Amino acid sequence: MPNIHHQEVIDQQLAQLLEQDRRLAPVSQAAGPLHPRMHPPGFEGLARVICGQQLSVASAGAIWQRFSTRGDAARDPGSYLALCDAGLDGVGLSRSKVQTLRTVARALVDGQLDLAAIAGQPVADALAALTRYKGIGPWTAEIYLMFCAGHPDVFPVGDLALRKSVEMALGLDEAAQPSALARIASAWAPYRSVAALLFWRYYGAVRNKEVMPV
The missing domain is CATH 1.10.1670.40 (Endonuclease Iii, domain 2)
Structure with a gap:
């Protein structure tokens, strides 16, 4: 498909x-x-989905807009890890989302998480690979697979x-x-x-x- x-x-x-x-x-x-x-698979796409967890579309969009102004932190995992917590002041991210993004960014930088490979996996395998990280539940993983990996089912x-x-x-x-x-x-x-x-x-x-x- x-x-x-x-x-x-x-x-x-x-x-x-x-x-x-x-x-x-x-x-x-x-x-x-x-x-x-639709968004390309990778840290930026997953970060966008994490920003939108349990928020209205308008609120999520406003947070993402502010986050996107912090250099490359919203697009590159290494840049996110280099940004101290103070660099996220005023963005509107909750403490738990800041930590989830840090966990994901670290896994990407260390090579433990391969989002490109996940994009080509069957749904069950891709969901298992994503939800093993704290802060990524089924909804986040499924939205990422749809809107970033483009999975059809x-x-x-x-x-x-x-x-x-x-x-x-x-x-x-x-x-x-x-x-x-x-x-x-x-x-x-x-x-x-x-x-x-x-x-x-x-x-x-x-x-x-x-x-x-x-």
């Missing part, structure tokens, strides 16, 4: 997804075009906006807990990443706000 870094791949996979599950046709009509902001069931979107779009009687949502999303394999993009876009269109994580 090709990764979803390119718009033509997203369009092709969406067409195949809609053919696979006809219930999604009205969802797609309401959502409109899918134009996600990821559905972050722990994302609240995604869960609410599926509930609304499919008219579920009960809240879709992660385990139930995983079962529902299994019908959209091997295009689950595009399905996730579709439901984020749908929720944003219905609520008139940006909910795409990065």
